[in-house]
Amino acid sequence: MIxxxxxxxxxxxxxxxxxxxxxxxxxxxxxxxxxxxxxxxDTEISERFDVAYFSYFTKLxxxxxxxxxxxxxxxxxxxxxxxxxxxxxxxxxxxxLLRTEIRFRLQQYExxxxxxxxxxxxxxxxxxxxxxxxxxPSRIKLFISLAVPHQGADAATFGKLFSDNLQIEELSPLxxxxxxxxxEWLRSNIRPTTKYFYGxxxxxxxxxxxxxxxxxxxDAISLDEDHTSITxxxxxxxxxxxxxxxSVLDFDAEDLGxxxxxxxxxxxxxxxxxxxxxxxxxxxxxxKVSIREAKEAFLNAEYIRKxxxxxxxxxxxxxxYSKIRKIYQNSYTKYLHDGIPNxxxxxxxxxxxxxxxxxxxxESFLLFLNAIHKQGMLHQLANEENxxxxxxxxxxxxxLRDLLKARRxx
Numbered sequence: 001m002i003x004x005x006x007x008x009x010x011x012x013x014x015x016x017x018x019x020x021x022x023x024x025x026x027x028x029x030x031x032x033x034x035x036x037x038x039x040x041x042d043t044e045i046s047e048r049f050d051v052a053y054f055s056y057f058t059k060l061x062x063x064x065x066x067x068x069x070x071x072x073x074x075x076x077x078x079x080x081x082x083x084x085x086x087x088x089x090x091x092x093x094x095x096x097l098l099r100t101e102i103r104f105r106l107q108q109y110e111x112x113x114x115x116x117x118x119x120x121x122x123x124x125x126x127x128x129x130x131x132x133x134x135x136x137p138s139r140i141k142l143f144i145s146l147a148v149p150h151q152g153a154d155a156a157t158f159g160k161l162f163s164d165n166l167q168i169e170e171l172s173p174l175x176x177x178x179x180x181x182x183x184e185w186l187r188s189n190i191r192p193t194t195k196y197f198y199g200x201x202x203x204x205x206x207x208x209x210x211x212x213x214x215x216x217x218x219d220a221i222s223l224d225e226d227h228t229s230i231t232x233x234x235x236x237x238x239x240x241x242x243x244x245x246x247s248v249l250d251f252d253a254e255d256l257g258x259x260x261x262x263x264x265x266x267x268x269x270x271x272x273x274x275x276x277x278x279x280x281x282x283x284x285x286x287x288k289v290s291i292r293e294a295k296e297a298f299l300n301a302e303y304i305r306k307x308x309x310x311x312x313x314x315x316x317x318x319x320x321y322s323k324i325r326k327i328y329q330n331s332y333t334k335y336l337h338d339g340i341p342n343x344x345x346x347x348x349x350x351x352x353x354x355x356x357x358x359x360x361x362x363e364s365f366l367l368f369l370n371a372i373h374k375q376g377m378l379h380q381l382a383n384e385e386n387x388x389x390x391x392x393x394x395x396x397x398x399x400l401r402d403l404l405k406a407r408r409x410x
Contacts, residue, residue: 001097002105005051006040012049013109014039014248017098018231019118021058026117029232035115038233038241044249049113054101056094058119091119091177095126102127102139113142113248117231118205121148122181128192129184135368142251143194144244147230149205150212152178182212187365194218195247197240199225263372264303266296273407277382279400284343284391294347294379301376308366320364324378327353327361328389336393343391351375 003024016036018026028034036053039045102112116124124143131138185191196218198210204227211220223230223240233241272278272295281291308317328350335346354362358371382389385397 001055002101003053003055005034005036005053006046007050007052008046009108010048010050011108011110012113013106013111014045014049014051014113014115015054015106016052017054017114017116017120017124019058019116019120022117022120023055024053026231027053029234032234035231035233035241038236039245042236042245045245049248050109052106054098054120056097056123058088058094091122092126094123095130098123098127099130106139109139111141112139113144113251114140115144115146115244116148117146118148118227121145121150122178125150125181125185129181129188132188132191133184138192140192142248143192144247145194145196145210147197147199147202147205147210147227149178149209150182151209153205153209186214193251195221195244197221197223197230197243199223199227199230201226202230203227264296264300266292266299271295272298274404275383276385276400277379279403280382280389280391280395281347283395283400283403284347286344286347286391290344290347294375297372297376298379298383299376301373301380304369304373305380313366316364316366320362320366320369320374321377321381323357323362324354324374325381325387325389327357328378328381332390346391350378354378 014036016027018024024034027036033041036051039049040051045051102109106112114124121143124140128138128140128143131140196211198205198207198220200207200222201224202210207220211218221243223243225240230240233239235241269292275298277298278291278295281294286294305317308314331340331346331349331353334340334349335343340346340349354374355371358374362371362374378389381387
């Protein structure tokens, strides 16, 4: 199912995924280099990426073929052949096959760019969503969507009239699979960067389907192509090739990386020493072990926050910060009334309550966000001058500035 066009032990791979009834022929015109071969022959691309195809079985099987299929099946069951009887399987199952190939045959690649056409884009989305649901960081870091029917294709509705093909059924606009994939995609916070290409002459997948509604503004790229020609650039001067190449190289320059859910460790003990939240802890005579834990929580909160840039995610983060502030305020009130005897126990009480409420009051739809990140969010709040978060009863910004000056004079 994986066929390499170039393989030179790179850590990055460009993987082409065809659509319904497609194959290698999807990507080439007669007597000209294929889309993958154009990438292979591009010096700047080949220095950074290997190139490969992902192929799967997809055929237009009509109702009149059933008798022949039954005869073939009987021969396979009772005959001597040991070959497999290929058949059309669901888009979700093809997505699972793609995940298997990535897991076992493409395991050397840290970063995968998928260039997917038509139904191949739904295969790719299904694979990515399955990774996210299982909390596995997807190695698909950039998704180039070429005329993909994210909202379904009207042609598939008519196709169901003359064929019982499962893949045609799942491509129709009202199909349950289309809605499920779109709902999961919209809810997911950790997704690869996606570029939506569409052809202005495409009568199979209209722009409204090729550029879906998203929680962030979509990067929609218009091409003077139809549903078939969009995958067959004649040469390196074709706009399709130039635009896809630019997207790949531009993203590579930004660092092919996405969220790693592993908790980050503090490598330098002096890191954040001059930050406001640390000075507040020092002024409250908090033990150095607790300060180190606070620094590490802050580090992880800062790391994960940069991945939640969408408008919907920002709203969820704002709600979460408000809830964490409320937990702090409840503990601080007890501290003011001597229900908590000292600053160290105040810090411990707030941290403990964040852990207790991680799956309750502080439950969030933001993927991979856990109690350690939420403890770090507390210290992010404390790091803001306009946030009244202290570990002593008489804290002030002026006293912290004096403390910082004294530390620098030492």
